[in-house]
Amino acid sequence: AQSVTQPDARVTVSEGASLQLRCKYSSSVTPYLFWYVQYPRQGLQLLLKYYSGDPVVQGVNGFEAEFSKSNSSFHLRKASVHWSDSAVYFCAGLNNYAQGLTFGLGTRVSVFP
Amino acid sequence: NSKVIQTPRYLVKGQGQKAKMRCIPEKGHPVVFWYQQNKNNEFKFLINFQNQEVLQQIDMTEKRFSAECPSNSPCSLEIQSSEAGDSALYLCASSPGQANTEVFFGKGTRLTVV
Structure with a gap:
């Protein structure tokens, strides 16, 4: 992807509430799209990916994301968050390996009890 | 869970010193990436390899950074002369290749240049 934008720097939710994280991409072609999570002092863990087909993709730990070509978006959702979901979430795009x-x-x- | 192994987890160097970090990609993954993540969560692509050959690298990498991915040995990233601005989390990632574009990351090496 040429650029990826996550408009919300911080989101605070109560445990048990739903969560949506926004992601918009800008690219001349639809890139492969990913959501990663980073816990403190950890690397990046892959939550889910989108290549093509069904615009709603399921990931680990109850996360899902919906791709929209018309909106150039790939928003992440979870129906009911747990305190352990507190982390930093990154959206990423990949056009080809050479670009990374x-x-x-x-x-x-931040998930509060 | 990712099986990309990065060592050391933490590295402290003085300005002007060499800093070297290593990465063992997941078995069977021919593509390896190095990224720098700064304290503002900005990711900078440094270099990537496919089967030991460099696919792409940025200018910064060409000047003070060197990297290699020899066969049957860990990949490595070395900063020849560390600067304060190099303090960051260095992430290695590997991928199975074109047929499957999943990219898996290690836990990173946190470099502090004092």
Whole structure:
């Protein structure tokens, strides 16, 4: 992707509430799209990916994301968050290996009891 | 869970010193990436390899950074003369290749240049 934007730097939710994290991409072609999560002092863990086909993709730990070509978006959702979901979430796009992944600046999610 | 192994987890160097970090990609993954993540969560692509050959690298990498991915040995990223601005989390990632574009990351090496 040429650019990836995550408009929300921080999101605070109560445990048990739903969560949506926004991601918009800008690219001349639809890139492969990913959501990663980063816990403190950890690397990036892949939550889910979109290549083509069904615009709603299921990931790990109850996460899902919906791709929209018309909106150039790939928003992440979870129906009911747990305190352990507190982390930084990154949206990323990949056009080809030579360019590598393009990341958004991340959204820090804080889940309160 | 990712099986990309990065060592060391933490590295402290003085300005002007060499800093070297290593990465063992997941078995069977021919594509390897190095990224720099700064404290503002900005990711900078540094270099990537496919089967030991460099696919792409940025200008910064060409000047003070060197990297290699020899066969049957860990990949490595070395900063020849560390600067304060190099303090960051260095992430290695590997991928199975074109047929499957999943990219898996290691836990990173956090470099602090004092």
